[in-house]
Amino acid sequence: MSRHSLVTPKQRCTLTFICSKSPCFPWERGSEKRRWREAAFDSHAESCRKQPWRRRVLKQPGAVGLVLGHPFDTVKVRLQTQTAYRGIVDCVVKTYRHESLLGFFKGMSFPIVSIAVVNSVLFGVYSNTLLALTATSHQERRAQPPSYTQVFIAGCTGGFLQACCLAPFDLVKVRLQNQTEPRAQLGSPPPRYRGPVHCVASIFREEGPRGLFRGAWALMLRDTPPLGLYFVTYEWLCRQSTPDGQNPSSATVLVAGGFAGTTSWMIATPLDVIKSRMQMAGLKQREYRGVLDCIVSSARQEGLGVFFRGLTINSARAFPVNAVTFLSYEYLLHSWA
Numbered sequence: 001m002s003r004h005s006l007v008t009p010k011q012r013c014t015l016t017f018i019c020s021k022s023p024c025f026p027w028e029r030g031s032e033k034r035r036w037r038e039a040a041f042d043s044h045a046e047s048c049r050k051q052p053w054r055r056r057v058l059k060q061p062g063a064v065g066l067v068l069g070h071p072f073d074t075v076k077v078r079l080q081t082q083t084a085y086r087g088i089v090d091c092v093v094k095t096y097r098h099e100s101l102l103g104f105f106k107g108m109s110f111p112i113v114s115i116a117v118v119n120s121v122l123f124g125v126y127s128n129t130l131l132a133l134t135a136t137s138h139q140e141r142r143a144q145p146p147s148y149t150q151v152f153i154a155g156c157t158g159g160f161l162q163a164c165c166l167a168p169f170d171l172v173k174v175r176l177q178n179q180t181e182p183r184a185q186l187g188s189p190p191p192r193y194r195g196p197v198h199c200v201a202s203i204f205r206e207e208g209p210r211g212l213f214r215g216a217w218a219l220m221l222r223d224t225p226p227l228g229l230y231f232v233t234y235e236w237l238c239r240q241s242t243p244d245g246q247n248p249s250s251a252t253v254l255v256a257g258g259f260a261g262t263t264s265w266m267i268a269t270p271l272d273v274i275k276s277r278m279q280m281a282g283l284k285q286r287e288y289r290g291v292l293d294c295i296v297s298s299a300r301q302e303g304l305g306v307f308f309r310g311l312t313i314n315s316a317r318a319f320p321v322n323a324v325t326f327l328s329y330e331y332l333l334h335s336w337a
């Protein structure tokens, strides 16, 4: 049966993106490898068609990790962009007092909506870049592991492209997380943004369409080399603790994924600070002229310590979130194999 009869165009697009068994390489036309890839894609598509719950269930761990990690992210963003807090504890106490528990969950809706797409782009581009560089499928990769340079390049490519998709969602998240007003009460002034959609509309109106991509260059720099390192750390730790040719156990995947998240966030924190600051500076105020200007003026005004704001909380949050992310990624690839 042709693969086109098994899946709808929408499914085909998602599958091609996520799965490393994409049948779409033109240079393989007519070759044995291409026929094998098409057969693998057919059975893969068939199993997804029969068990649509699989994809839905597998997306949940990422969302659960995101919800649990969001309060940490809010504290981090506030520490990086506001000067009103003396440290993590002060920020937690003030947020709780003024805004209750809900204050920690501000700006969470867009990340929840976008996480599936953003993770699919990251892991899909990573997997497909590795496939293009090594010509080995995910299953074959345990027997013929790619070099760390190939893993790094694939990770950087995935990181760069995920940042392009993430930019507007991340901007809205950061703007909403920084609203410190308590819930609307009679007589109190309303917050600047009433919700994510109002935030998008206001930015569009006040700062123009480019406003939605404020801080995007800093975000791309933040996500490109650190994500190369993210996948190299993960691969290295998996290979260290797994006998040659075997798949890593779930415990190994959790630990390696957690460490990969923590290490990459430690490296990424200085650019994360710059990114958040640029996102908060509205285009109209023209507070910074670019990434370099933001780096120089932040360092001049607040010292070099400014680049490490939120480092502890960022690294702690990254462990569980990325442990779960890698576990679902591995599970997804194996259940589709």
Ligand SMILES: CN(C)C(=N)NCCC[C@H](N)C(=O)O
Binding pocket: 222, 223, 226, 227, 230, 260, 261, 264, 265, 268, 318, 321, 322, 325
């Ligand atoms: C250092 N960076 C930017 C990353 N490691 N990014 C990939 C992991 C993203 C994950 N959803 C998280 O929020 O940690």
